[in-house]
Amino acid sequence: MIPTPHISLTDKNLIAKTVLMPGDPLRAKMIAETFLTDVVQINAVRNMYGYTGKYKGKPVTVFGSGMGMPSIGIYSFELYNFYGVENIIRVGSCGAYTKDLNLYDVILVNEAYSESSFAKTMGLTGSKILKANRVLNNRAIKAAEKLNIPLHVGRIHSSDVFYNLKGSVHEARFNEQGCIAVEMESFALFANAKALNKKATCLLTVSDSLVTHEATTADERQKSFTRMMEIALEVAIKS
Numbered sequence: 001m002i003p004t005p006h007i008s009l010t011d012k013n014l015i016a017k018t019v020l021m022p023g024d025p026l027r028a029k030m031i032a033e034t035f036l037t038d039v040v041q042i043n044a045v046r047n048m049y050g051y052t053g054k055y056k057g058k059p060v061t062v063f064g065s066g067m068g069m070p071s072i073g074i075y076s077f078e079l080y081n082f083y084g085v086e087n088i089i090r091v092g093s094c095g096a097y098t099k100d101l102n103l104y105d106v107i108l109v110n111e112a113y114s115e116s117s118f119a120k121t122m123g124l125t126g127s128k129i130l131k132a133n134r135v136l137n138n139r140a141i142k143a144a145e146k147l148n149i150p151l152h153v154g155r156i157h158s159s160d161v162f163y164n165l166k167g168s169v170h171e172a173r174f175n176e177q178g179c180i181a182v183e184m185e186s187f188a189l190f191a192n193a194k195a196l197n198k199k200a201t202c203l204l205t206v207s208d209s210l211v212t213h214e215a216t217t218a219d220e221r222q223k224s225f226t227r228m229m230e231i232a233l234e235v236a237i238k239s
């Protein structure tokens, strides 16, 4: 079923097997302009920009997911199920739940914990923890070593809530579930990958700290998170 309600592309050959997926569609544009050659824009429906180009001569697609699980749930499902995508690497920002993480540190997610009903509602599982793909993660670890980029590997919290009336839950999620940081999409991405027998992982850059209250600006979030992109692109061309 292509095009889909959210992706206007009619030629599925214009989408690579591996997609880098930032939340922000303008970050997708930045990645395409900074790192790719031979770039073609493949989507603009709802301003959710997608681009396919070449990295070191190999095809790679970058596509915004929007914020939150319903949004990445739609785009990742359509890319996997209707456009033949095999691997999605989310590249996002996150808030640190531990003082051991500093601004701009890079995290490789191995598990996403969530209170979200996404996986249960879609009929997949009632589990609150879903795993990233081990093959992609091993490639990311090797790429980070080669690029000399330190990586924190761990479980993160995929939250449905950015503004919590009860205050921050960072202490409880860190102490009780072992979550080192928070973002808002990985759990749904991992659910779709599991449901459709595809691969997914997530690289995150620390944009702010729930512990120290340090924070990067919106502009820095859009433009400065290039180290995790380099890792993700190396994984993409080996996958």
Ligand SMILES: O=P(O)(O)O[C@H]1O[C@H](CO)[C@@H](O)[C@H]1O
Binding pocket: 022, 023, 024, 066, 067, 068, 091, 092, 093, 094, 162, 182, 183, 184, 185
């Ligand atoms: O930087 P992105 O990828 O959007 O990720 C994080 O930033 C947004 C919140 O500001 C949420 O989408 C969260 O997951």
Ligand SMILES: O=c1cc[nH]c(=O)[nH]1
Binding pocket: 093, 094, 095, 096, 162, 182, 183, 184, 207, 208, 210
């Ligand atoms: O989801 C997110 C992303 C960055 N910082 C947060 O506090 N939450």
